[in-house]
Amino acid sequence: IWDYHVVLLSKIESHYQIFDFDTRLPFASPLKQYIHATFIEPEQLPENFHPYIRKIPLNSYLSNFYSDRTHMLGQIDSTDFPDWPIINQSQVHTITLANYLSLGLSLNDDSEIIKPVSLSTFIKDLSDEGSNLV
Numbered sequence: 001i002w003d004y005h006v007v008l009l010s011k012i013e014s015h016y017q018i019f020d021f022d023t024r025l026p027f028a029s030p031l032k033q034y035i036h037a038t039f040i041e042p043e044q045l046p047e048n049f050h051p052y053i054r055k056i057p058l059n060s061y062l063s064n065f066y067s068d069r070t071h072m073l074g075q076i077d078s079t080d081f082p083d084w085p086i087i088n089q090s091q092v093h094t095i096t097l098a099n100y101l102s103l104g105l106s107l108n109d110d111s112e113i114i115k116p117v118s119l120s121t122f123i124k125d126l127s128d129e130g131s132n133l134v
Helices: 031-038 058-064 097-101 119-126
Strands: 008-012 015-019 053-055 112-114
Touching: 015 031, 031 119, 053 119, 112 119
Parallel strands: none
Antiparallel strands: 008 015, 053 112
């Protein structure tokens, strides 16, 4: 099973919120609520089903992410690609979606791979409030 999901984690007035454009949860959702509604405790899953998360700092993502839309090839007709320009096409050093999805690849972009051992530690790893969220 392979699935990737892109969300934005933001701290608004000292509260962490998840912005997810592909969920049935409220938009935006408090971090704790989102994690508990979206993930199963890792200890209840076989090891090969444990989630991995790549946490990417905003500035790094904005300056390094490059989409050439190759991940859409064969999925939709190229005439259905978005009208807006390719993201960061003029950048020399870029990171593609495939790079971000490759968990064994060191990207040198300050991103961090997180493999939660519990939902509580996952919330702590995503925030700087730690146990105050749980």
